Amino acid sequence: MKGRRPGWLRAVVGVTVMGLVTVALLAALDAAVGLARQIHRSEDNRFSDSLVPAEIGREETLAYARVRYQPFTVWSYRPFAGQHITIDAQGYRSTPTSAPAEAAKVQLFLFGGSTMLGQGSADRDTIPSHLCRLLNDADSAGGPYRCINLGVGGYMSTQEVVQLLRLLERDQRPGIVVFYDGANDVLAALQGTPGDHHGTRDIAAIYESYQQRRLRHPVLAAIDGALAGLGSTLPATNLVWLAGRVSRVAARPVATLAPTDDDVRKAVDVYFTNVQVVCGMAAAMGFRAVLAWQPTIFAKAALSEPERRIMAHNGAGVEGFRAPWTLASRLWDEARERTKRARDPAVCRVVDLAEAVRARTDTVFFDWHHVVPLGNRLVAMALYQTLSAAGWLRQ
Numbered sequence: 001m002k003g004r005r006p007g008w009l010r011a012v013v014g015v016t017v018m019g020l021v022t023v024a025l026l027a028a029l030d031a032a033v034g035l036a037r038q039i040h041r042s043e044d045n046r047f048s049d050s051l052v053p054a055e056i057g058r059e060e061t062l063a064y065a066r067v068r069y070q071p072f073t074v075w076s077y078r079p080f081a082g083q084h085i086t087i088d089a090q091g092y093r094s095t096p097t098s099a100p101a102e103a104a105k106v107q108l109f110l111f112g113g114s115t116m117l118g119q120g121s122a123d124r125d126t127i128p129s130h131l132c133r134l135l136n137d138a139d140s141a142g143g144p145y146r147c148i149n150l151g152v153g154g155y156m157s158t159q160e161v162v163q164l165l166r167l168l169e170r171d172q173r174p175g176i177v178v179f180y181d182g183a184n185d186v187l188a189a190l191q192g193t194p195g196d197h198h199g200t201r202d203i204a205a206i207y208e209s210y211q212q213r214r215l216r217h218p219v220l221a222a223i224d225g226a227l228a229g230l231g232s233t234l235p236a237t238n239l240v241w242l243a244g245r246v247s248r249v250a251a252r253p254v255a256t257l258a259p260t261d262d263d264v265r266k267a268v269d270v271y272f273t274n275v276q277v278v279c280g281m282a283a284a285m286g287f288r289a290v291l292a293w294q295p296t297i298f299a300k301a302a303l304s305e306p307e308r309r310i311m312a313h314n315g316a317g318v319e320g321f322r323a324p325w326t327l328a329s330r331l332w333d334e335a336r337e338r339t340k341r342a343r344d345p346a347v348c349r350v351v352d353l354a355e356a357v358r359a360r361t362d363t364v365f366f367d368w369h370h371v372v373p374l375g376n377r378l379v380a381m382a383l384y385q386t387l388s389a390a391g392w393l394r395q
Contacts, residue, residue, distance in 0.1 A: 051306060051366035052120040059085045060119065064153055072166065073159045074197060076152055084122040093149040094123045097133040104146035105175075108132070109167065111160035112180035115294060116151030118376065120366055125373035126151075127180065130380030135393070142393045154198040156184040157274040164278065174287050176392060178383060179278065182294045183369040185267045186328045190321070194266035264324050268331040272339060279348035288392050289348045290383065293332055297365040298322055299354035304363040318368045329354075349390055356382040 059082040066078040068091070076091040086094035098104075110116055110128045118126030132147035150163055160179055167174075184198065193200050275291050282289040297307060297318070311318050329352075336350050343350065356378045357364050357371075364375040371379070387393055 051363065051372055053084075056084050056120065056122060059083070063087055064119075072162045073152075073155070074203060075154075086123055091152075093117055093126065093128075093151065095126070095128045095132055095147045095149050096124050097129045097136060098147045099132075099136060099144035101146055104144050106142055106145050107174050107176075108135075108145060108147045109164065109174040109177045110147060110149055110151065110180070111155075111163060111178065112151045112294075113155045113184040114151065114153035115183065115370060116180045117149065117153055118151065119153065119370050121373045121376055125376055127376045127380050127383070130377045131178075131383055134380060134384045135387075151180075154184060156188050156197060157181045157271050158195065159197055161274045161277055164281070168281070168285065173285070176288045176290070176387065177278065177282070179274075179289070179291045180294055180379070181271065181291070182328070182332070183296065183325075185271050186264065186321075186324055189263040189267040189328075190324060194263045195270040261327060264327050265331060268328055268335055271332070272335045275348075275350060276339070276342065279343050282347045283344060288390070290386055290390075291348070291350045292379075292383065292386075293329070293350075293352045293354075294369065295354045295357045295379070296321075296325055296369045298325055298368070299358050300360060300364065301358055302361050304361060306363045307365055310365070310367060314367075321368050345390070349386055351382075351386050353379055353382045 059080075063080040063082060063085045064077065066080060067075045068078050070076040070091070077087045077093075078091070079089050080087040088094065101107075108128075108131070110131070112127075116127055118128075123129060126149060128147040128149040128151075132145055135145040135147070136143050150160070152159070155163075157179065160181070164177060185194075188194055188196055188198060191198065191200075278289050278291060281287075297303070297311070298321075300307070303311065333352070336352075340350075357375065360378070362374065363372060364378065365371055
């Protein structure tokens with residue numbers, strides 16, 4: 001009949017309409033999940049979240065989810081430019097108070113996990129930013145100083161030592177290195193893998209299962225690769241987040257084994273092996289090193305009202321860390337005393353920063369080890385005092 005569309009054209013139009021309707025439905029569902037994420041915050045983090053500005057929390061969700069593979073250390077960050085959080089092409093968080101590379105006389109490398117990275121704070125309020133602000137004050141000698149924030153969420157001390165080694169291999173020479181650790185080394189012991197990085201078993205399972213599929217089913221492996229490539233080009237959606245939440249809940253073990261004292265002891269032994277390595281590299285290659293044991297909420301003599309609410313609301317979740325952390329800190333003190341003769345204090349200092357927060361009655365922590373901007377400033381002041389007392393800031 002005249003005027004009737006060919007069958008193939010009707011089919012194309014039908015498929016196109018169905019595709020557009022599907023996309024529209026998925027977009028609406030994604031928006032609904034996004035709204036639900038805003039309304040129904042995790043009960044476990046309700047009080048913690050209230051101490052972190054919402055706009056910073058939103059940017060962190062976007063910035064820190066954009067991970068990329070990093071040789072030897074496994075993960076780092078992709079570039080990100082937000083109003084409060086900036087990550088450069090190398091995966092380093094911005095330090096606005098730092099002198100530019102061409103003007104700096106001294107370069108500081110600052111290593112750590114999410115606490116050094118500055119979780120919960122804007123670029124200007126991280127530990128490196130506060131420290132560089134103090135160093136570049138008009139009254140400070142030896143500058144200008146350039147501070148590079150090498151913090152990566154979840155990193156423990158061994159990954160940071162590898163970071164330093166790879167920077168040295170690329171002929172990037174610091175004047176001073178600062179390592180800020182403890183929590184993630186102990187958390188690795190809580191996972192039952194003292195000395196390993198976080199998520200070792202999950203990451204190993206991904207790699208090993210892919211290898212098995214590649215060997216047994218090359219077609220499926222090719223499809224996996226294509227889907228991975230497609231996924232890397234698309235922004236993370238609320239539906240992807242929801243799928244991740246469901247898979248994590250499904251995979252969550254029924255019970256979590258508490259770490260043994262031996263696990264914690266091994267974690268501290270690993271930490272002090274890394275201390276020896278860093279101090280040895282500093283002596284051999286002409287830079288200075290500070291290795292700081294970070295403070296936690298358990299160091300405070302008196303908690304603020306928000307901190308008490310966090311402790312009360314999270315209950316066993318926070319208290320579960322108290323005993324392992326107390327043991328780790330005692331073992332850390334013993335190991336520092338036992339190994340001090342092996343370190344040259346003119347080159348390497350090992351310090352406990354618990355005193356920086358002990359007497360504070362205002363709010364320093366928004367969970368058991370992450371701090372608000374005030375906490376970052378207190379830590380930076382303690383680090384500055386350590387550098388000054390060592391005589392490393394003189395002309």
